[in-house]
Amino acid sequence: MNPGESTGIPMNRTQSTAVAMNRGRLGRYSLWQFRDFWWERGIAILLIGGLWGYVVLEPLRLTMGPQWTAPNSPAAGMTLQLASAVVSLAVLIAVNGIVSTDRKQGYYRFLFAKPVNPIQYYAQLFFVYMAGVMIAMMVLGSLLRIILPSFNVLNFLIYTALIYVAMGGIGFFLSVATRFDWLTLAAVWLGARILRGVYGARGDWRSKLVELLPPVHKLDNVANSLIANRTAPGTDVLWLAGYGILFLALGLVLIRKGQIAD
Amino acid sequence: MSATDDANDYNAAAVVIEFKRVGKTYRSLLGNSVKAVEEFSLVVNTGEIFGIAGPNGAGKTTLIAMLLGYLRPTTGEVEIGGVPARQFVEHRGIGYLSELIAINPKWRARTSLVRYAILAGVPEAEIDARVDFVIELLGLAEHRDKKVKALSKGNLQRVGLAQALLRDEQILVLDEPTHGLDPVWTQRFRDIVTDLRRPDRTILIASHNLDELQRLADRVAIIDRGRLQRIVNTGYEQTSTTVAARFRITLASGDDVIRALVPGAEEAGRGEYDVIVNSIPELNALLADLIGRGALVASVVPERSALEQQFREAVGEVQ
Numbered sequence: 001m002n003p004g005e006s007t008g009i010p011m012n013r014t015q016s017t018a019v020a021m022n023r024g025r026l027g028r029y030s031l032w033q034f035r036d037f038w039w040e041r042g043i044a045i046l047l048i049g050g051l052w053g054y055v056v057l058e059p060l061r062l063t064m065g066p067q068w069t070a071p072n073s074p075a076a077g078m079t080l081q082l083a084s085a086v087v088s089l090a091v092l093i094a095v096n097g098i099v100s101t102d103r104k105q106g107y108y109r110f111l112f113a114k115p116v117n118p119i120q121y122y123a124q125l126f127f128v129y130m131a132g133v134m135i136a137m138m139v140l141g142s143l144l145r146i147i148l149p150s151f152n153v154l155n156f157l158i159y160t161a162l163i164y165v166a167m168g169g170i171g172f173f174l175s176v177a178t179r180f181d182w183l184t185l186a187a188v189w190l191g192a193r194i195l196r197g198v199y200g201a202r203g204d205w206r207s208k209l210v211e212l213l214p215p216v217h218k219l220d221n222v223a224n225s226l227i228a229n230r231t232a233p234g235t236d237v238l239w240l241a242g243y244g245i246l247f248l249a250l251g252l253v254l255i256r257k258g259q260i261a262d
Numbered sequence: 263m264s265a266t267d268d269a270n271d272y273n274a275a276a277v278v279i280e281f282k283r284v285g286k287t288y289r290s291l292l293g294n295s296v297k298a299v300e301e302f303s304l305v306v307n308t309g310e311i312f313g314i315a316g317p318n319g320a321g322k323t324t325l326i327a328m329l330l331g332y333l334r335p336t337t338g339e340v341e342i343g344g345v346p347a348r349q350f351v352e353h354r355g356i357g358y359l360s361e362l363i364a365i366n367p368k369w370r371a372r373t374s375l376v377r378y379a380i381l382a383g384v385p386e387a388e389i390d391a392r393v394d395f396v397i398e399l400l401g402l403a404e405h406r407d408k409k410v411k412a413l414s415k416g417n418l419q420r421v422g423l424a425q426a427l428l429r430d431e432q433i434l435v436l437d438e439p440t441h442g443l444d445p446v447w448t449q450r451f452r453d454i455v456t457d458l459r460r461p462d463r464t465i466l467i468a469s470h471n472l473d474e475l476q477r478l479a480d481r482v483a484i485i486d487r488g489r490l491q492r493i494v495n496t497g498y499e500q501t502s503t504t505v506a507a508r509f510r511i512t513l514a515s516g517d518d519v520i521r522a523l524v525p526g527a528e529e530a531g532r533g534e535y536d537v538i539v540n541s542i543p544e545l546n547a548l549l550a551d552l553i554g555r556g557a558l559v560a561s562v563v564p565e566r567s568a569l570e571q572q573f574r575e576a577v578g579e580v581q
Binding site: 024028029032114117261 | 331378422
């Protein structure tokens with residue numbers, strides 16, 4: 001087609017063959033979000049988790065021989081600690097840049113010129129990524145079960161869901177609020193552990209103040225009890241989930257009340 | 263009333279876009295602040311192709327970011343169709359081409375358009391047809407399966423324009439739309455915009471390219487240092503220049519005639535003469551005189567378009 005020729009764009013409504021004014025189809029777009037998760041995060045989670053597990057557990061399994069699967073074997077405890085750490089890392093990878101990347105790279109410009117509510121878009125993204133993390137952990141848990149039959153994949157997935165909500169909710173908020181979300185999430189997580197360790201038992205105002213920090217100290221207990229026997233103190237679970245849900249909600253409010261652009 | 267009459271009847275048309283005393287101040291964490299936009303008021307009506315011109319840093323992109331609801335005004339309000347701009351965008355959508363084309367570099371050209379079509383609410387059954395239509399329209403057929411990161415600047419610009427045209431948008435906002443396009447595609451873009459003109463559609467174009475705005479826009483807002491300096495009607499008949507304008511007249515023959523008629527005409531060689539006139543009627547009178555005395559006029563080109571003249575006046579660069 002040469003310049004100056006008709007472009008074939010309908011000139012008025014009666015000629016229009018173009019598309020009517022519909023709202024964006026976010027539900028349909030979730031399949032693309034899921035695809036993005038796998039290409040950009042899921043494969044990395046599987047590789048890192050798989051390699052980490054192999055490097056740590058395989059030499060141990062070979063060394064321990066029959067003791068590996070024996071009742072009361074120390075392998076179960078070590079595996080549990082490793083699985084818990086892999087979940088935390090997976091969540092960190094999953095929520096890193098979940099909102100801030102769009103802002104830093106400017107992808108929001110075309111996305112949100114469409115008839116799409118950013119709150120719904122990012123809430124959906126959070127849960128699509130959660131599904132992705134659950135599937136990745138199901139794969140890794142199933143692999144682990146091959147070498148350690150006592151490992152309960154279902155319990156592991158329940159723990160994964162809890163940690164995704166708890167840690168991911170805070171990560172989501174930080175991704176809305178800052179540009180360096182992985183760094184701030186790691187700082188918050190580590191800082192909360194340190195501050196609780198220093199001030200938690202003092203019984204003064206500072207110990208009350210650190211109670212407001214993310215309940216990372218509850219993770220070990222919850223991991224031990226939830227993955228091992230699917231029992232965990234209800235208050236710990238509620239505190240972890242509640243904290244994450246609160247920050248997820250705060251992040252969504254911040255998207256609405258703040259600016260989409262930096 | 264014809265479609266063209268509708269489009270030009272600004273007073274009768276419904277208000278679509280309204281900036282109401284809008285201001286935007288950027289504040290840094292250290293407390294420094296920069297006023298990007300101040301007391302900006304503007305009404306853009308349905309059916310218009312409206313231009314926004316201004317030097318670098320004038321506030322054009324900030325204004326557009328506020329129009330799309332990406333930035334919140336520090337003062338004032340931006341409304342589209344009588345509702346807050348962001349509310350309109352979330353419910354109706356806008357065809358938007360940003361100055362910086364930011365598409366995930368790992369996506370492929372066609373699949374990125376499919377994604378945007380889904381978000382734009384294009385029904386599933388129409389996605390392929392609509393995406394293929396804009397690919398054809400923008401000449402992207404041979405690049406459809408390339409990753410975005412493999413596209414040249416011009417092709418990326420065309421993908422950006424393609425995603426803005428996926429729907430039958432009532433409002434199109436194009437920020438530096440021909441940035442990176444070669445002359446062929448710049449002309450093609452103008453044809454596309456001309457075809458997009460419709461009585462119930464508003465097209466807003468922000469551009470450095472005054473010639474482009476002169477050709478496409480009905481009115482152009484000139485902004486400088488965040489303030490609206492003036493609104494220019496781009497038609498020659500409506501232009502009233504306050505300073506003399508320079509035209510280059512090219513003669514096929516009759517050099518003696520122009521030298522005699524306009525002693526102050528500057529010779530630029532090869533039959534070209536630069537003359538200064540105070541108005542369009544004065545220019546026409548001069549041309550009539552030249553032709554009447556036997557000169558053969560090959561072309562008459564303003565050294566600066568009417569818009570450029572107004573632009574220079576508005577930003578304080580009158581020469």
